[in-house]
Structures are given as structure tokens and as C-alpha cells.
Amino acid sequence: MKITKTCLSAIISGVLIFSPIAYADKWSDQFPHIKATGDIPGDCSYEEMSKKNYKGKTLKINTHAVPVIGQPTALHAEQFAKLTGAKVDVTHTPAGDLYAKAMVPFKAGQAPYDIVFGFSNFINDWKRYLAPVPKKYMNSTEMKDVTKSHIGVSSWDGTMYQYPVDGDRHYLKYRKDVIDNPEMQKKYKADTGKELRVPRTWKEYGEMAKYFNGWDWDGDGEKEYGSAEVMKKDDLMFAAFFSRSVAYAKNPRTPGGFFFDLETMKPNINNPGFVEALGDWVEATKYVPPGGINFGLGDEIGSFGGGQTLFSFSWDDAFIAAMQDDSPIKNKVGAAPLPGADRVWNRTSNSWENQYNQAPYIVWGWAVGVAKKSKVKDMAFDYLCFFSNGANHQADLAIGNFGVNPFKNSDFDPNIYIDTMGWDADIANSYTKTLLDMEKSKNRVFPLRVPGVFEFTSAVATGTSKALAGQLSPQEALDEVAKEWEAIVQRVGKKAVQDAYAVGVKMEDNKL
Amino acid sequence: MNFKQKYVFLFPGLFVLIGILIFPIIFVVRLSLSGWNSYNGLNFIGLENYIRLFTDDPRFWESFFRLSFLSVTTVILQYVIGFALAHMVWKDIKFQRFFRVLFLIPMMTTPVIMTVIWRTFFHESLGPVNDILSNFGMSPKWLTDPVLAKVTVIIVEVWQWTPFMFLLLLAGLLSLPKEPFLAAAIDGASPIRKFLYVTFPLMAPISIGAIIIRLIEASKIMDTVYVLTSGGPGTSTETSSFYIFIKGLREFQMGYAASMSFTYLIIMIISLTVIAKVLTKLMLKD
Numbered sequence: 175m176k177i178t179k180t181c182l183s184a185i186i187s188g189v190l191i192f193s194p195i196a197y198a199d200k201w202s203d204q205f206p207h208i209k210a211t212g213d214i215p216g217d218c219s220y221e222e223m224s225k226k227n228y229k230g231k232t233l234k235i236n237t238h239a240v241p242v243i244g245q246p247t248a249l250h251a252e253q254f255a256k257l258t259g260a261k262v263d264v265t266h267t268p269a270g271d272l273y274a275k276a277m278v279p280f281k282a283g284q285a286p287y288d289i290v291f292g293f294s295n296f297i298n299d300w301k302r303y304l305a306p307v308p309k310k311y312m313n314s315t316e317m318k319d320v321t322k323s324h325i326g327v328s329s330w331d332g333t334m335y336q337y338p339v340d341g342d343r344h345y346l347k348y349r350k351d352v353i354d355n356p357e358m359q360k361k362y363k364a365d366t367g368k369e370l371r372v373p374r375t376w377k378e379y380g381e382m383a384k385y386f387n388g389w390d391w392d393g394d395g396e397k398e399y400g401s402a403e404v405m406k407k408d409d410l411m412f413a414a415f416f417s418r419s420v421a422y423a424k425n426p427r428t429p430g431g432f433f434f435d436l437e438t439m440k441p442n443i444n445n446p447g448f449v450e451a452l453g454d455w456v457e458a459t460k461y462v463p464p465g466g467i468n469f470g471l472g473d474e475i476g477s478f479g480g481g482q483t484l485f486s487f488s489w490d491d492a493f494i495a496a497m498q499d500d501s502p503i504k505n506k507v508g509a510a511p512l513p514g515a516d517r518v519w520n521r522t523s524n525s526w527e528n529q530y531n532q533a534p535y536i537v538w539g540w541a542v543g544v545a546k547k548s549k550v551k552d553m554a555f556d557y558l559c560f561f562s563n564g565a566n567h568q569a570d571l572a573i574g575n576f577g578v579n580p581f582k583n584s585d586f587d588p589n590i591y592i593d594t595m596g597w598d599a600d601i602a603n604s605y606t607k608t609l610l611d612m613e614k615s616k617n618r619v620f621p622l623r624v625p626g627v628f629e630f631t632s633a634v635a636t637g638t639s640k641a642l643a644g645q646l647s648p649q650e651a652l653d654e655v656a657k658e659w660e661a662i663v664q665r666v667g668k669k670a671v672q673d674a675y676a677v678g679v680k681m682e683d684n685k686l
Numbered sequence: 687m688n689f690k691q692k693y694v695f696l697f698p699g700l701f702v703l704i705g706i707l708i709f710p711i712i713f714v715v716r717l718s719l720s721g722w723n724s725y726n727g728l729n730f731i732g733l734e735n736y737i738r739l740f741t742d743d744p745r746f747w748e749s750f751f752r753l754s755f756l757s758v759t760t761v762i763l764q765y766v767i768g769f770a771l772a773h774m775v776w777k778d779i780k781f782q783r784f785f786r787v788l789f790l791i792p793m794m795t796t797p798v799i800m801t802v803i804w805r806t807f808f809h810e811s812l813g814p815v816n817d818i819l820s821n822f823g824m825s826p827k828w829l830t831d832p833v834l835a836k837v838t839v840i841i842v843e844v845w846q847w848t849p850f851m852f853l854l855l856l857a858g859l860l861s862l863p864k865e866p867f868l869a870a871a872i873d874g875a876s877p878i879r880k881f882l883y884v885t886f887p888l889m890a891p892i893s894i895g896a897i898i899i900r901l902i903e904a905s906k907i908m909d910t911v912y913v914l915t916s917g918g919p920g921t922s923t924e925t926s927s928f929y930i931f932i933k934g935l936r937e938f939q940m941g942y943a944a945s946m947s948f949t950y951l952i953i954m955i956i957s958l959t960v961i962a963k964v965l966t967k968l969m970l971k972d
Contacts, residue, residue, distance in 0.1 A: 270935075270936055271935065273936075273938065274935045274936070274938060277724060277938055281722075281727070299724040299725070299938075399811075406916055406918065407916045407917055407918040407919075407920070407921075408916045408917070408932065408936065463810075463811040464810035464811040464816065464825060464827070465809055465810025465811050465812075465813075465827070465828075465829055465830055466811075466830075467830045467918075467919055468810075468829045468830050468915065468918065468919070477811075482811070625724060625725040626723060626724055626725055626937075626938075628724070628936055628937045628938060629723075629937045629938075629939065632932060632936055632937045636745075636921065639918050639919065639920050639921070640920040640921060642919065642920070643830075643832055643918065643919035643920030643922060644832075644920075645832070645920040645921070645922070646920075661742075665721070665723075666723075666725055667725075670725065
């Protein structure tokens, strides 16, 4: 018996010493950020990076403010410097200024930063100034794991200019402890005559949010509200509006453009589908928390993640924040596709089709590129590859305010979230299924990626915010946006916008 | 000193002036005649931007009139409150030095940081202001009601910049000659008459200077609006400088933003000259 025990412990010790877990521990001791997984073998793993020597070289990075993406950038810069001997200077910039901070020197023929972070929809304007991702990295183990749609988002006509570090889409987050609660379901049925369930349509979403607005439904002594949404002008609100619009305006039977009619480049933004969505959004101002129409993304994350609202929809961050260990609603939230609509606008026949429609919005996310004029391109790409290596990526995914969300095929394995983050199995399953279904959908909308994209999105923000503030009706507001879009197309040049838009339409029409 | 030596002393200052003032203005004018944006370079498009501004951009003019309202209102309030505070600590009162320093504190803080703090105060669901007011059944929409949002911007601006007015006016009060006040006292003038007929007229030149300086500063309201409301709800707190910022640095329409900046500069030079003349006429009529 004693001999068996000794042999067994020797075998276990041997396995532990020579297995990948023990190998990984060597790095997780030095870098506690990856303690949950240890190093994960790959072309840009900790082990591989430690073999590089960049002593005496400086890498300059412009990234977003802390914490969202700014914190992981700084953290991985510190780790990279420790492993390779490089000096890494990180500059933090507010989201609204990321574009100009890179674009001004780009236009002036300078490259004060080797690496520039921004949004994936900058690609058309930035691609002239960015170095394409070299073959070596395209063939790396890390890159091979990236989903097809995120390869597409990071590329332009087959050439990758932005290194994938984040994957974004908008989806619905809801309070599972309310929606799945039989007592609440009974109460809701008794009071409204309707079923309480994960909303299938935006109308249902509105009805439920209104019902659960302004009273203490979770018994914590505080009032709760219906929905937390990004409604603050110039704070990504245009993306929230598109999320609400896709159900009414992305018709799988009318290919050829969601934002514009690709043939004529006439804006679709003021068609009845978009107007209906804006009407719903104006209605939503009645069931957001006080001050909700001034909520930026950070407020939305804090509001839903802090347990203040029943629903929320936008990027992953609010969901991850709600599922963190310090959250009061950990394992009380669910993920589901964006609500759909019972009718969808057909822009070809100019009529409503009375059938259920749902469309995922693969919204732009954080993106990063290496300046063409950088003198340390190899080091810059090594840093980016290291940033998103297996161990860093899994650790980053677990932190809500890091802003790093799934974009690799391996991210859709629910066990990652169950084992390393302590999520309930059904929540992890619904989360990964929601994300995976979006990847598989054939009715997706991709972000607008045309020259002067900021002029278009800024016009949407101005118009929709006027409607939310009651300055204009939804139709008037979107007519104003359409007029502005037409003027922008004229200024930029119809052909230039059309050619760029065609690339996005190909993706939406599943031809790329 | 001969002719050449004079130029040796003159040139450094002249170069600095050209470098930091003349060149940027000339560059802005040149930029305003171009369509420089994310897709075009410094091409020449003539007066196209100006035509667009004067014929097809009501938002710029709306933001200008909103700015005029906000700056005139805030400066009047700052002047009244600043004068009252300066007058208070001009007299021999207890803790005079303490109050003089206390009233200056808002001006010493960083505007953006203080605006973030004010935004937290006025946060409608999590802020302490509404938390207190809710005990009285009130929960004003400080940042999301189009009218109240303007009031909030005014409150923050007045809080931040009244100390500047206070400082100038206190300096003015301390430099006033004593004789007119002695004469008024001998004549038995009441404190109100003393203020109306002695202090106020004597302070007029300083007051005009202080008001003009503050008007110039207030006409650039940007950080407060940016942090508090982002110009919202809708466009109800959007000011000219914020709008120019959006067009130039958000939408990257540099050429058009330059034409707005230059137009705005001309308007401000003209209107402030007129205001200074009117104030001088009104306050220095005797």
C-alpha cells in the first residue's frame, strides 16, 4: 500500500513538473495577471517573448484612457518591457480624441506613435497610414484562432491593417433573477395579461422595462429602473441607435445596403424602419434611470452592472461587470440576442413586411494598428501579438472594465467562464451561445466604414439626441440626418463613399 | 543706441509674436479656404466653407446665440456676486484674510476636475443634490432638461470664475482714494448712497476691464459644456467653441472648422469692441 502511494505521488509530481500547468506557473509567478491559466503556448506566449531582446529600443503607444483598453495596454506594455528589455511609453487619450490624435500627425507625414489604438471603423481613414499585418503574424497560432468575422472587421479588401485585440457586438443583457422568476412572471401576467420572458421584440422590451421602472423589485431598499442605455450625445449613442434600428430596417430580403442604397447612395436613415426605431427610443426615455438620457457608456456599465436596471444592451462590458466577483448581481444576469421586431421595412417595395425579424449588430470595437512610418515595426507587432496571446486574452476577458471581449473561436467555449471566472453553467452557456449565434447569422449589420465616417456618425448623434430631448420628432430628426448625410456624400465624393461602402455591404450580404 | 542695435533687441520679440500669433492666424485663414479633412489635403476651395457657414449651417448660429446668452448671464452674475464679496472683505470684518483666501479657492482648482465633481453632484440618480432634494419631493433634471441644463452650466461657470471677478474688484477697491469717502462721510451720506455715488462710479474703469476680460474668457466656454452635458440634451447647451471642436477634432473637418473659428474671431472682436464702448458710455457718463 505504502509503495503504491509513493509511486502514485511520484507520478503526480512528475506530471505536475513536466505538464503545461507547471510550465505555465513559471510565468504566472512573475505575472500574477495570468494566474488563472498560466502561460498558454503559442507564437507570442510569455515564453516566446522572453527570447526577444529589444534592449535600447523604445515603443510609443497611444491608447484609450484608463481603464477601458487603456489599462490592459499599460499592463501588457509593462509585461512586454520586462520580458524583452524594451522601453514602452504609453499615452492615454480620451475616446473622442483618439481619431484626431493619430490623424493629425498622419496627415502631416509624421508618426509620433508606433502603435495607435482606435475603433475598428476608423479603418478606411487610417489604412493609408498603417502597415499591413505581416504574414508571420497572420500565420501565428494566435491569429488562426480569430473568428472569420473579426478577420473581416480588421481587414480591408483582404489586407489586414488592424491587429485583432477585441471583438464587439451589441446584445441584450437582462436580470435573470427577475425575468426567470416564477413569482415575477405571475405578477406580471396578472397585471398586464402578458408573459414575462426574455423580450423577443423591442416593443416587448419597452413594455417590460416600463413595468419594472421606478420601484424596488429586487428588495434591496433602492428603486430600480427599466433600462440603461447609451443616450449621451457624442458618447457612442449612434451605435445604440443602430442596435435598435437593425430589427426594423435590416431586411434579409433586400440586400444592397443597410445605411445607404448602394446603387444610388441615397441614405436609408430616414426610412420608416429607422423612424420606428427612433420612436421606440424616444419612448425609452421614460424607463431609464433619472438622468439616463445623459448616460455615456461608463454610466451604462455602472448602472446595469451595479444592479440598477432590468435591461441593458450594448457592448460586453456591462455584462462582464455584472458577472465580476465584486458585483451585487453576479450570476443573476442573462445574455440574449438583441430584440427583434414583428415587422420589417422593405425599402425596395416601400412597405412593411409583417414578419418577425432579428439582426445582430457586429458593432465596431477596439482596434489597433502599427504606423507605416514606425521605425520599430517588428517590435510593435510583437507587442500586439503578445497583447492578445492566449494567457493575456483569457485574463483580460474576465475583467469587465478592460474592454476586451471575445473574438477568438476558443472564446466560445463556456468552460472558460465556468472554470476561470466562476460563472453558473447556464449563464456561461447562454452567453457563448448568444455570441456564437451572431457569428453564424446571415442577417448581420457591420459598422459603417467609409471615408469621413465620423461626419456620418456625428450627424446621427446630433439628430437622434434632438429627438430624445424632444426638440424634433423622430421623422424630422432623421430627415435632418439624411440631409446631412447627402451633403457629406457630396463633400467626400459619391464614388469614394460608394466604393468603400461596397466592401461593408459585401460582408452584410454574405459575399465576402 | 544706433538703428541696428534697436532691431537686435526688437527681433526676438517680433519672431515670437510672428510664431505664436501671426503665423497661426494666417494658417487658420489659409486652412479656412481649404477642404482639409480626413480624405482631402490642404486643397484650395475658395470661399466654399464661408458660403456653407453663412447659408447652410443654422447650428453654428444657434450655438453662437446660446453662447451669447450663457456668457452674458454668467458674467453679469459673476460681476454682481464678485462685487458683493469684494465689498464685504474690503471692509474691516472678522476673519478678513480667511475669507479673501476662501473666495479664491474655486479659481485655483482645475476646471475639468471641478466640472466632473459638479457633474457627480448633479447626477440625477446617484448625485447628492437630488438625494437631498428628494426629501422635499423634488428631483430636478439638472443635466437632461434643456432649460435646466443651461442653468447647471451657468451655476458651474459662476462658481468657478466669480473669484476672478472678486480678485480684480477687490484690487480695485483697495486702490481707491480715501478722500471721496471721507467727504461723503462728512456730508452724512448713507452706506447705500456712498456705494451708489462714490464707490460704484470710482470702480467703473476697473469694472469695465473686469467685465470685458471675463466676457472674452466666457465666450470660450468649452470644458464645462464638454464634461457636463456634451452639448446636450439635444443641442441645448452647445456653444460655438464646442461646436467648432466637434467639427474640427471629432469630425475632422479642419477646413470648415477653421472658417468657423475665423468668423467667430471677427464677430468676437467686433462685438467686444462695441460692448466695451457701450459700457464705457454707460458707466463713465459723468
